[in-house]
Amino acid sequence: MTEKRKKSGEISRREFLRDAGLLVGGTAIGSTVLLAACGGGGATETVTKTVTSTVPGGTATVTSTVPGGTATVTTTVPGGTGVQTVTVTKTVEVPSGAGPVGLTEITFTLNGRVYTRLVDDSWDLQYFLHDIMGFIEIKTFCYRGACGSCSVIMNGRPILSCTTLAVNADGAVIETSRGIAMSGHPLVNAYIKNHCMQCGYCTPGFLVTSKALLDRNPNPSEEEIMEALSGNICRCGTYPAHIWAIQEAVAEGGM
Numbered sequence: 645m646t647e648k649r650k651k652s653g654e655i656s657r658r659e660f661l662r663d664a665g666l667l668v669g670g671t672a673i674g675s676t677v678l679l680a681a682c683g684g685g686g687a688t689e690t691v692t693k694t695v696t697s698t699v700p701g702g703t704a705t706v707t708s709t710v711p712g713g714t715a716t717v718t719t720t721v722p723g724g725t726g727v728q729t730v731t732v733t734k735t736v737e738v739p740s741g742a743g744p745v746g747l748t749e750i751t752f753t754l755n756g757r758v759y760t761r762l763v764d765d766s767w768d769l770q771y772f773l774h775d776i777m778g779f780i781e782i783k784t785f786c787y788r789g790a791c792g793s794c795s796v797i798m799n800g801r802p803i804l805s806c807t808t809l810a811v812n813a814d815g816a817v818i819e820t821s822r823g824i825a826m827s828g829h830p831l832v833n834a835y836i837k838n839h840c841m842q843c844g845y846c847t848p849g850f851l852v853t854s855k856a857l858l859d860r861n862p863n864p865s866e867e868e869i870m871e872a873l874s875g876n877i878c879r880c881g882t883y884p885a886h887i888w889a890i891q892e893a894v895a896e897g898g899m
C-alpha cells in the first residue's frame with residue numbers, strides 16, 4: 645500500500661486483525677484468530693484462540709480491542725497443561741465508517757477489455773487503476789480533484805478518478821489515454837504535431853478530456869474547447885497547443 649493510502653487514516657483488514665489482541669489469564673498467547681466481518685452501527689466479533697501455554701482452570705478474563713472500543717468477556721476455561729481452545733463471541737458498537745472496510749467484486753470494461761476484480765471499498769479509482777492494475781498513464785498532480793491529470797472517460801464522460809470510488813466503476817465502460825492512443829484516434833497525431841507536451845505529465849489527462857469533448861461535440865468552437873479543458877492544469881504552460889491540436893484533429897480526422 646502506498647504512502648498516500650496510509651495517510652487516509654483508514655484501518656486495513658490486516659491492521660484490524662493484527663490489533664485484535666487477546667489475553668487469557670494475563671498470559672500472552674500466539675495462535676489462530678478468526679474475526680467475523682463487522683458492519684456499521686453494531687458489530688459482532690467472533691474470536692477463536694488456540695492456547696499453547698498452561699492455563700489455570702476456572703474463570704479467565706478475555707480482553708479484545710476492536711475499532712470502536714474494548715470488549716472484556718469473562719469465560720470459563722479448562723485447567724491443565726497443553727493446547728487448549730477458548731472461543732469468545734461478543735458484540736460491540738462500532739461507529740459507522742470506523743470499522744474495517746469490506747471488499748466488493750466489480751466488473752468493468754477498460755480500454756475495450758472486460759475485467760472482474762475485488763476492490764477495497766475505500767479505494768479511489770485512480771489508486772485502483774494506477775497502483776493495483778498498472779495503468780500508470782493515469783497521473784496525479786493534486787490527488788484532490790483540482791488538476792485533471794487523473795482524468796479518465798467513464799460511461800462517455802470525463803471524470804476525475806482521484807475523487808471517484810473504485811466500487812462505482814462496477815458495470816462501467818472506462819477509457820484511458822492508453823486506450824485512445826491504441827485506437828489510433830486523430831487526436832494522437834495532432835498532439836504530437838502540435839507539441840502538446842513538454843514534461844508530458846499532464847498530457848494523458850488533457851488527451852482524455854479532449855477525446856471526451858470530441859465524442860460529444862465533433863466540431864467544438866475555440867471557446868468550447870477552452871471551457872472543456874478548463875479543469876486541466878499544465879505546469880509547463882502548453883494550453884494553446886491543446887486548442888490547436890483539437891482543431892487539427894477535427895480538420896484532419898473528419899470528426
Ligand code: FES
Binds near residue numbers: 784790793804805
Ligand atoms: S489528481 Fe485528480 S484532479 Fe488532480
Ligand code: FES
Binds near residue numbers: 840845
Ligand atoms: S507538459 Fe508539463 S505539466 Fe503539462
